[in-house]
Amino acid sequence: MRAELHTHSTFSDGELIPAELVRTAKTLGASVIAITDHVDMTNVEHVVKNVIRAVELTDDSIKVIPGVEITHVPPSKMDKVIADAKRFGAEWIVVHGETVVEPVECGTNMQAAKNPDVDVLAHPGFITEDEMQFAKDNDVLIEITGRKGHNITNGHVVNLARRFGARMVINSDAHAPEDLMSEKDAYTVALGAGLSKDEADLAIQKTPFDAIKHL
Numbered sequence: 001m002r003a004e005l006h007t008h009s010t011f012s013d014g015e016l017i018p019a020e021l022v023r024t025a026k027t028l029g030a031s032v033i034a035i036t037d038h039v040d041m042t043n044v045e046h047v048v049k050n051v052i053r054a055v056e057l058t059d060d061s062i063k064v065i066p067g068v069e070i071t072h073v074p075p076s077k078m079d080k081v082i083a084d085a086k087r088f089g090a091e092w093i094v095v096h097g098e099t100v101v102e103p104v105e106c107g108t109n110m111q112a113a114k115n116p117d118v119d120v121l122a123h124p125g126f127i128t129e130d131e132m133q134f135a136k137d138n139d140v141l142i143e144i145t146g147r148k149g150h151n152i153t154n155g156h157v158v159n160l161a162r163r164f165g166a167r168m169v170i171n172s173d174a175h176a177p178e179d180l181m182s183e184k185d186a187y188t189v190a191l192g193a194g195l196s197k198d199e200a201d202l203a204i205q206k207t208p209f210d211a212i213k214h215l
Contacts, residue, residue: 001031002183003208006069006094006122006143006171009054011047012037015176018054018064025174026062028182032212034092036067041081044068048088065215067092069122072104075111082117091215093117094143097124101149113140119211122173123150127157129164136166141211144203146181146189147173154193168195168203169211 004025008014016024018035025033035054037047051066058064068085070078070093082093095112098104104125112121113134121127121135122143135142142161145151150173161168170190172181181189183204190200 001029002186002204003032003034003212004030004172004174004180005032005034005065005092005120005169005208005212006036007033007174007180008037008069009035009051011050012039013175018051019057020177021174022054022057022062022064024177025180028180030062030180032063032065032208034065034067034094036069036092036094038071038096039068039081039085040071040073041077041084044081044085045088048085048090052089065092065212066090067094067119069094069096070112071096074105075107078108078111079115082115086117092119092212094120094122097121097127097143099123099150100125100153110134113138116140120169120171122171123147123153124157125153127160129160132160132164132166136164139167141169141207142166143171143173144168144190144193144195145171145173146185147179151189151193154189158194162199167207167211168199169208170200170203
């Protein structure tokens with residue numbers, strides 16, 4: 001069993017309504033799924049309040065966590081949007097990091113890494129040593145992503161996270177049903193990014209479940 005901690009539904013740019021998303025993840029072996037649709041200051045209340053309803057899809061075999069992905073929010077305004085998301089009921093905070101395939105504003109990684117309310121810094125591109133140190137200090141999980149394009153810098157991210165002792169997780173960042181990963185797919189992403197088998201076990205089997213215990 002594995003945890004999918006970064007996914008998207010039709011409440012942003014995903015292809016599946018939450019029920020379809022949860023069901024598809026469940027058939028691939030997920031026991032936990034976080035629905036983390038894209039938000040900024042204009043839609044955070046609407047998205048969170050609707051995604052919360054997906055918690056009703058939780059059953060004995062899968063847990064649904066309502067979350068957000070803070071996306072392209074100027075770094076100076078990010079803390080407020082994160083606080084708003086949590087106030088509206090988001091239980092899992094992902095920040096859209098400085099991927100090399102989108103024009104993410106410089107400073108996004110650092111602002112996310114400095115905020116202990118952030119759970120995951122997603123696809124952080126060429127994350128710097130200082131940013132990684134803050135992520136480690138604030139226990140912000142570093143994503144090793146299965147998403148095409150964003151995964152170009154996975155090797156760099158792994159090497160730096162290993163050096164600084166930051167915790168890593170393997171996420172699909174699923175926008176379509178074919179993006180969701182089985183356990184085998186997750187190991188392919190992890191090992192392909194340069195993780196050892198033991199590190200991959202940690203990132204897939206232990207760290208995600210430890211991170212959601214407080215929920």
